[in-house]
Amino acid sequence: MKSAKKDFVTIANLTKEKIMYMLEMASEFEKHPNRELLKGKIVATLFFEPSTRTRLSFETAANRLGAKVIGFADPKVSSGTKGETLKDTILMVSNYADVIVMRHYIEGAAQYASEVSPVPIVNAGDGAHQHPSQCMLDLYSIYKTQGTLEKLNIYLVGDLKYGRTVHSLIMAMRHFNPTFHFVAPKELAMPNEYKIYCKEHNIRFEEHTDFNEDVIADADIIYMTRVQKERFSDLMEYERVKNVYILTADMLANAKENMKILHPLPRVNEIAYDVDDNPHAYYIQQAGNGLFAREAIFCDVLGITLDEVKNDKTIIEG
Amino acid sequence: MMNKQERLVAAIENGTVIDHIPSEKTYLVASVLKLDRLDTPVTIGQNYRSKKLGSKGIIKVENKFFTDEEISRLSVVAPNVVLNIIRDFEVTEKKTVSLPNELTGIVRCNNPKCVTNNEPMRTLMHVSDKKHGVLKCHYCEKEQEISKVKLV
Numbered sequence: 001m002k003s004a005k006k007d008f009v010t011i012a013n014l015t016k017e018k019i020m021y022m023l024e025m026a027s028e029f030e031k032h033p034n035r036e037l038l039k040g041k042i043v044a045t046l047f048f049e050p051s052t053r054t055r056l057s058f059e060t061a062a063n064r065l066g067a068k069v070i071g072f073a074d075p076k077v078s079s080g081t082k083g084e085t086l087k088d089t090i091l092m093v094s095n096y097a098d099v100i101v102m103r104h105y106i107e108g109a110a111q112y113a114s115e116v117s118p119v120p121i122v123n124a125g126d127g128a129h130q131h132p133s134q135c136m137l138d139l140y141s142i143y144k145t146q147g148t149l150e151k152l153n154i155y156l157v158g159d160l161k162y163g164r165t166v167h168s169l170i171m172a173m174r175h176f177n178p179t180f181h182f183v184a185p186k187e188l189a190m191p192n193e194y195k196i197y198c199k200e201h202n203i204r205f206e207e208h209t210d211f212n213e214d215v216i217a218d219a220d221i222i223y224m225t226r227v228q229k230e231r232f233s234d235l236m237e238y239e240r241v242k243n244v245y246i247l248t249a250d251m252l253a254n255a256k257e258n259m260k261i262l263h264p265l266p267r268v269n270e271i272a273y274d275v276d277d278n279p280h281a282y283y284i285q286q287a288g289n290g291l292f293a294r295e296a297i298f299c300d301v302l303g304i305t306l307d308e309v310k311n312d313k314t315i316i317e318g
Numbered sequence: 319m320m321n322k323q324e325r326l327v328a329a330i331e332n333g334t335v336i337d338h339i340p341s342e343k344t345y346l347v348a349s350v351l352k353l354d355r356l357d358t359p360v361t362i363g364q365n366y367r368s369k370k371l372g373s374k375g376i377i378k379v380e381n382k383f384f385t386d387e388e389i390s391r392l393s394v395v396a397p398n399v400v401l402n403i404i405r406d407f408e409v410t411e412k413k414t415v416s417l418p419n420e421l422t423g424i425v426r427c428n429n430p431k432c433v434t435n436n437e438p439m440r441t442l443m444h445v446s447d448k449k450h451g452v453l454k455c456h457y458c459e460k461e462q463e464i465s466k467v468k469l470v
Binding site for chain 2: 012085086087105106107108109111112126127128129193
């Protein structure tokens with residue numbers, strides 16, 4: 001009997017075992033990214049909202065596994081603009097593709113698509129709601145640089161109110177006994193529902209409004225996000241804090257040796273360019289890890305197991 | 319035998335007596351249950367004295383037994399009302415209306431960017447806190463207070 005269809009829509013319900021399984025699979029793809037595991041498969045990438053870096057990462061992952069890619073990068077060319085429902089678009093594309101990667105500005109769109117689609121749905125971001133492949137590559141970057149996900153001091157800096165990546169990270173890390181530090185201006189502080197979530201899951205956290213070398217001296221991971229002007233109702237407040245949450249190289253003097261700086265990108269000015277050459281900088285490699293995480297996501301939803309990846313005879317060397 | 323003061327409105331042979339309605343919600347309950355569309359006798363009373371509520375409403379609906387979906391709708395606007403099911407002038411069952419674990423197709427999500435407000439589809443809410451009346455949308459996962467959501 002055919003097993004139930006698998007989707008990758010949210011990070012919130014993944015077990016600890018499943019997360020570790022996915023990270024192990026990603027590390028196999030890092031060793032050998034080029035394979036023909038998905039030869040003969042068609043991957044559709046439907047971007048109802050443009051996101052060039054996410055789309056390139058998914059399409060590269062599909063191509064490196066030997067799949068062919070169809071889809072659209074710009075919603076202006078899709079029939080959604082003619083008034084077609086999401087359901088109809090998904091059902092139409094599922095006639096052609098073996099898996100659908102979708103990005104949408106509507107929240108919950110991927111969950112709904114997964115309920116109507118006969119083929120697996122991979123959520124590449126649905127509005128302010130979830131962006132689980134970003135979370136998977138964040139976890140992989142942490143795991144790879146720290147050698148573990150257990151008992152880490154993780155500093156989340158900047159826009160903690162609207163930043164979906166930091167919210168997903170808290171949920172995914174709940175299994176691993178972390179200590180979080182929330183560093184944000186008052187207007188963009190971590191919402192109460194996530195602080196309640198931390199308490200319910202026995203996750204330790206501290207809140208800071210200062211951001212300086214003493215605050216971050218204890219960090220294993222500093223996860224930077226952008227403080228966006230349009231998020232402020234009070235522009236005076238924005239002017240007051242806009243330069244507070246900028247990471248500069250001289251703030252790293254007391255940092256622990258293993259500490260790495262992450263950022264979901266694109267950055268604007270929240271990480272000074274003088275940090276780029278510092279050994280603690282990791283945000284560019286982090287984005288590169290997205291390829292391996294997404295190769296693992298494709299294989300998992302298409303029913304290819306870690307064992308099959310480890311014993312893969314389709315590896316293309318060189 | 320009930321005395322005259324207790325018998326607030328005439329007894330019914332078969333049907334449902336909705337009791338313990340907070341007085342100010344009496345007409346809302348009638349509207350949510352679409353009682354105006356029924357062609358059976360309906361008696362609506364309000365501002366009766368009540369030990370529990372101070373003041374309460376009662377609605378008697380003859381020859382009508384409400385479905386689970388109708389009761390779910392009712393639970394959103396007036397939790398804790400009591401339905402007395404009457405057969406042959408006897409109360410055969412008393413049901414206290416309470417929020418179910420899920421509300422399917424009953425209320426709208428308050429998030430304008432939620433897929434349920436942008437596609438022709440049924441809504442689904444999980445009741446995450448029955449005591450305080452907190453709902454969580456199955457799709458966008460926004461939590462919302464039940465007093466602030468609108469019926470579909």
